[in-house]
Amino acid sequence: MNTTQPLNGMYRVPEWPRLTATVTHDGTGALTINGVSRACAAESVAALRTGMIARAVVIGTQLRRPIRLDVSEEGRTHALAVRPEGYVQLIGADGTIPAPDGLSIDEGRCRVCRRLQPVTSTACVQCGVDEPLRVEVAPPAEPNVLASPADSPVTRPRPVELDETNDVEQTRISRRAAAPLSPMLHLAFNTQRSVDVGSRIVVGRNPEPVDGREAVTVITPGRMLSRTHAAIDVDDAGCIVVTDLDSANGIELQSTPPQGLIPGEPTVILDGATLLLGDVYCTVTRT
Structure with a gap:
């Protein structure tokens, strides 16, 4: 019917x-x-x-x-x-x-x-x-x-x-x-196409592979994204952990209210949470 x-x-x-x-x-x-x-x-x-x-x-x-x-x-x-x-x-x-x-x-x-x-x-x-x-x-x-x-x-x-x-x-x-399969991450950006990556990555304007992590380059229209801005990992418990790598413009978790991440301090976020990395929005999802 x-x-x-x-x-x-x-x-x-x-x-x-x-x-x-x-x-x-x-x-x-x-x-x-x-x-x-x-x-x-x-x-x-x-x-x-x-x-x-x-x-x-x-x-x-x-x-x-x-x-x-x-x-x-x-x-x-x-x-x-x-x-x-x-x-x-x-x-x-x-x-x-x-x-x-x-x-x-x-x-x-x-x-x-x-x-x-x-x-x-x-x-x-x-x-x-x-x-x-x-x-x-x-x-x-x-x-x-x-x-x-x-x-x-x-x-x-x-x-x-x-x-x-x-x-x-x-x-x-x-x-x-x-x-x-090993845990994978899906990253959705407002400045470029979404990407599927591994469980240990760094993102930035032109990132270095910190501690062997996969480097993901992100388009930053206002150049507010640091060269190596953040690390995103899936830990042994399956949680998504984000670390601000002393970026110039910081990371803001788009929660209610928004929460600024402390540089150098690993922070667990919900699957599907959105981050503001400088001038770029990024939604992080486990796949």
């Missing part, structure tokens, strides 16, 4: 696919789609909610109809309908919603450049990063979660996976499922 059928001017929201979201006061939570759970994190509760809604919009766009999203927060659960157009409505006790007359589309800030944009954005209107409102910490490789329970994997071809619409990203996930 590609559209929701009207019922006395109302629309009944299907129960499938099953999306549930858990939101906690510290901006972390989980998004579960047909039993497959993903950890989520954002700079604030509002940003977390918006990112989860943006994911539901992606699914609704694929199915061309409203999607049900049950959100649990502070002991209460709200049944929401998320339309492909970005409108969010409360679902009535009878499972229906009215037309979205007079509603506005939810908005959030890009995880890289902080530009405000609607939840329907598939790429940032300013920096071009894919899924600008994404809050999933590390989406796992998994079977297609849009498949109905009645679908047979023998008789039906596998559709595109929800989390990965990029062919390169799908290839990386398939390879990781086949054999364990």
Whole structure:
């Protein structure tokens, strides 16, 4: 079924696919789609909610109809309908919603450049990063979660996976499922294309490979990035650790409120956190 059928001017929201979201006061939570759970994190509760809604919009766009999203927060659960157009409505006790007359589309800030944009954005209107409102910490490789329970994997071809619409990203996930790999990092910048690197790197305008780390050169429009600005490592516990290598213009973690890193002091950051390195925004994600 590609559209929701009207019922006395109302629309009944299907129960499938099953999306549930858990939101906690510290901006972390989980998004579960047909039993497959993903950890989520954002700079604030509002940003977390918006990112989860943006994911539901992606699914609704694929199915061309409203999607049900049950959100649990502070002991209460709200049944929401998320339309492909970005409108969010409360679902009535009878499972229906009215037309979205007079509603506005939810908005959030890009995880890289902080530009405000609607939840329907598939790429940032300013920096071009894919899924600008994404809050999933590390989406796992998994079977297609849009498949109905009645679908047979023998008789039906596998559709595109929800989390990965990029062919390169799908290839990386398939390879990781086949054999364990060393931790890798994905760096998304507002000044250049994203890159995939190893678990021990340094970034800067023209960095030196400190202690054997991989050197990643970054475009800095205002030349505010130091020659060797920062070290970014994945430690033995799998945490992302950032160290300001005595840079001239420092590092600011884009948290709420923003937090300046102390030069020379290793700091653990959340997977998917954004850093301001001089005049460059960089989002760091484990892959």
